[in-house]
Amino acid sequence: MVKSRFTPDERGYYGEFGGAFIPEMLMGNIQELQERYLEIVESEMFKSEFHSLLRDYSGRPTPLYPAMRLSEKYKTHVFLKREDLNHTGAHKINNCVGQVLLAEKLGKKRIIAETGAGQHGVATATVCALKGLECVVYMGALDVERQAPNVTKMKMLGATVVPVHSGNKTLKDATNEAMRDWISHPSDTHYIIGSVVGPHPYPDLVARLQSVISYEVAFQLDEKTGKPDPDVVIACVGGGSNAAGGFYAFLDNPDVKLIGAEAAGLGNETGESAATLALGRTGILHGSKSYLIQDIYGQVTEPYSISAGLDYPGIGPLHSHLYTTGRCRYLSITDQEALEAAMELTRMEGIIPALESAHAMAVLRKESFRPDENVVIILSGRGDKDMSTYSNYFKNEPDR
Numbered sequence: 400m401v402k403s404r405f406t407p408d409e410r411g412y413y414g415e416f417g418g419a420f421i422p423e424m425l426m427g428n429i430q431e432l433q434e435r436y437l438e439i440v441e442s443e444m445f446k447s448e449f450h451s452l453l454r455d456y457s458g459r460p461t462p463l464y465p466a467m468r469l470s471e472k473y474k475t476h477v478f479l480k481r482e483d484l485n486h487t488g489a490h491k492i493n494n495c496v497g498q499v500l501l502a503e504k505l506g507k508k509r510i511i512a513e514t515g516a517g518q519h520g521v522a523t524a525t526v527c528a529l530k531g532l533e534c535v536v537y538m539g540a541l542d543v544e545r546q547a548p549n550v551t552k553m554k555m556l557g558a559t560v561v562p563v564h565s566g567n568k569t570l571k572d573a574t575n576e577a578m579r580d581w582i583s584h585p586s587d588t589h590y591i592i593g594s595v596v597g598p599h600p601y602p603d604l605v606a607r608l609q610s611v612i613s614y615e616v617a618f619q620l621d622e623k624t625g626k627p628d629p630d631v632v633i634a635c636v637g638g639g640s641n642a643a644g645g646f647y648a649f650l651d652n653p654d655v656k657l658i659g660a661e662a663a664g665l666g667n668e669t670g671e672s673a674a675t676l677a678l679g680r681t682g683i684l685h686g687s688k689s690y691l692i693q694d695i696y697g698q699v700t701e702p703y704s705i706s707a708g709l710d711y712p713g714i715g716p717l718h719s720h721l722y723t724t725g726r727c728r729y730l731s732i733t734d735q736e737a738l739e740a741a742m743e744l745t746r747m748e749g750i751i752p753a754l755e756s757a758h759a760m761a762v763l764r765k766e767s768f769r770p771d772e773n774v775v776i777i778l779s780g781r782g783d784k785d786m787s788t789y790s791n792y793f794k795n796e797p798d799r
């Protein structure tokens with residue numbers, strides 16, 4: 400296997416970021432994963448099962464669509480990687496399919512997960528139904544109320560949804576509860592983390608599973624243009640998994656420009672933002688060392704974004720490393736900019752994006768590209784889940 404500056408060392412460090420900061424009681428579970436994950440996910444048997452399910456169940460490869468009207472407008476070649484066309488509507492299923500196969504190989508019969516907006520919970524419940532595994536999803540009690548349609552989906556899929564009433568009753572509290580569950584069920588349970596966050600080996604595990612996105616891009620771009628490497632790849636960044644997957648195959652080629660889009664909510668100066676790299680400092684959250692939005696006392700502050708999937712105070716350690724080494728640039732995109740970009744994509748290409756993905760689309764207006772460049776934007780998900788937000792926003796708009 401290729402060693403790169405951007406794969407972690409044995410202790411899970413990307414430069415100074417990463418590691419595994421966990422309570423002693425979790426050491427056994429984490430060590431088992433650390434010792435086994437690479438040998439399993441790199442085995443031919445795993446790869447063949449993983450790619451068969453991605454193809455036959457999730458609908459991969461997802462298209463690489465040359466967006467003709469956007470290309471004309473922005474005077475460059477714009478390609479959209481259509482992760483929105485996956486089963487369940489986003490890239491999250493790639494990771495869940497991979498981790499449920501890993502769990503099987505580890506002999507685990509029970510799956511737990513945490514979820515904020517419910518998207519990762521739905522993807523996890525989906526693969527558990529597929530495999531006939533018991534599934535328990537922890538969700539802040541406030542989120543259970545706010546995300547009723549996803550709660551219904553998870554229950555319909557056979558998962559047990561446990562509302563968490565401690566703390567702010569949101570994602571952080573749900574994560575704590577999932578950890579507690581894992582500590583008390585060490586031998587039969589696998590914990591599926593939904594992004595490139597958490598203690599080693601999760602950031603590397605999830606990046607490898609999501610890397611299918613960029614390997615497909617290379618193959619598809621080569622077919623269409625005769626060159627596998629794009630000039631620019633753009634992706635939105637919450638925890639950072641669709642971006643990690645979209646960048647992965649190109650990390651070691653410095654000629655490929657990488658741009659991450661962070662959610663800046665009402666604006667970085669307003670305090671209502673989730674732009675971790677723009678506003679954060681180094682700290683420890685959910686088992687790893689990375690950038691983190693915190694107050695002067697080191698307390699994590701509540702982030703804000705119109706998009707629930709980007710509303711996270713931390714970021715995966717790989718991205719902190721890509722940021723500090725200058726390998727990737729990260730732009731702050733406000734709610735307003737994302738909404739305008741969502742409208743533009745919808746009206747110009749007939750594709751309604753997830754609010755998260757709209758942050759990546761907004762980069763087109765902020766950067767300039769050469770006419771001969773191939774610009775790939777990872778369209779991480781579809782907009783169905785965001786229709787009530789869109790309808791609130793557009794109800795005052797005149798019909799166009």
Ligand SMILES: *Cc1c(COP(=O)(O)O)cnc(C)c1O
Pocket residue numbers: 489490491518593594595635636637638639640641642708709753755756779780781
């Ligand atoms: C969850 C989600 C994200 C954010 O997660 P990452 O780990 O940063 O990719 C982005 N887009 C969509 C559609 C999502 O559901």
